[in-house]
Each structure stands twice: as structure tokens, then as C-alpha cells.
Amino acid sequence: MKHLIEVVASIVVGSAVAIISSFLYAVWIQLSPSLITSLVPRSITTPVAMDVSKTIGGVPTLTAVFVIITGITGSIVGPGMIRLLKIEKATAKGLMHGMSSHGAGTSRAFEIGDLEGTFASLAMITAAIITIILAYTIFPALQNELII
Numbered sequence: 001m002k003h004l005i006e007v008v009a010s011i012v013v014g015s016a017v018a019i020i021s022s023f024l025y026a027v028w029i030q031l032s033p034s035l036i037t038s039l040v041p042r043s044i045t046t047p048v049a050m051d052v053s054k055t056i057g058g059v060p061t062l063t064a065v066f067v068i069i070t071g072i073t074g075s076i077v078g079p080g081m082i083r084l085l086k087i088e089k090a091t092a093k094g095l096m097h098g099m100s101s102h103g104a105g106t107s108r109a110f111e112i113g114d115l116e117g118t119f120a121s122l123a124m125i126t127a128a129i130i131t132i133i134l135a136y137t138i139f140p141a142l143q144n145e146l147i148i
Contacts (some may be wrong), residue, residue: 018043038062073100094119
């Protein structure tokens with residue numbers, strides 16, 4: 001409970017940035033609408049992402065591929081980023097891994113320590129809930145604004 005505000009704030013911001021950046025990047029490189037909607041939920045755990053993708057008009061199988069690529073990339077790059085940015089708090093390390101690389105990142109966080117793994121699990125679960133909410137609010141607004 002002592003870290004509630006930093007946990008919730010970081011996951012809400014991380015989820016929003018993941019959705020918006022995925023969408024804008026996909027539009028910028030002129031992906032098709034079905035690829036865009038398949039890419040948007042890439043920053044949450046695979047089963048939830050596939051469900052969100054199907055609901056917003058994406059291709060769940062493509063979404064699964066994007067989620068797996070994101071997870072593996074995050075779990076490989078994450079430890080280096082922690083060292084580069086000199087992140088020392090276990091909570092920050094765990095939140096970063098869980099938010100950025102889901103299950104693969106959570107597994108990697110448990111290799112660092114139990115507290116890191118616990119916060120990564122918390123981030124992964126909370127990010128799924130928040131991303132579901134944001135995917136049904138922010139994403140339609142982005143679609144309407146850019147008319148894809």
C-alpha cells in the first residue's frame with residue numbers, strides 16, 4: 001500500500017504510452033487498419049491482448065505475435081536499461097519489467113529478486129485491466145481523429 005500511487009500512476013502512464021505510441025507509429029509507417037488494431041494491445045499479456053484485439057477489430061493471431069516479440073525484446077533489453085539508467089529501487093525494476101515485457105519480463109524480474117518479481121506480476125495484471133479500459137476509450141478516439 002505504501003507504493004500504491006507510484007504503482008498505479010506508472011502503469012496508467014505506461015499503458016497509455018504503449019497504446020498511443022503503437023497506434024501513431026503504425027499510422028506513420030502506413031500499416032493497414034487491421035494491422036494497426038492488431039498492434040495496439042501488444043503491451044499486455046497474450047490471452048487478454050488477443051481478446052482486446054478481436055473486440056476492436058484486429059487479428060488475434062497477429063496480436064499474439066506482437067505481444068511475444070514485445071515480451072522477448074523487453075526481457076532482453078530491460079536489464080541493460082536498468083543498468084544504463086541506474087535504477088536501484090526494486091519496485092521500479094519490477095514495474096518496468098512487468099509493464100514492458102509481460103510474462104517474459106516477470107520471469108526475468110524474479111531472476112533479479114522476489115520483490116522485483118512481485119511488482120512485475122502486479123504491473124502485468126494491472127496493466128491488462130488498465131489497457132482494456134484505455135483500448136475502449138483512447139483507441140476509438142484516436143481512430144476517429146485520424147480516420148483509419
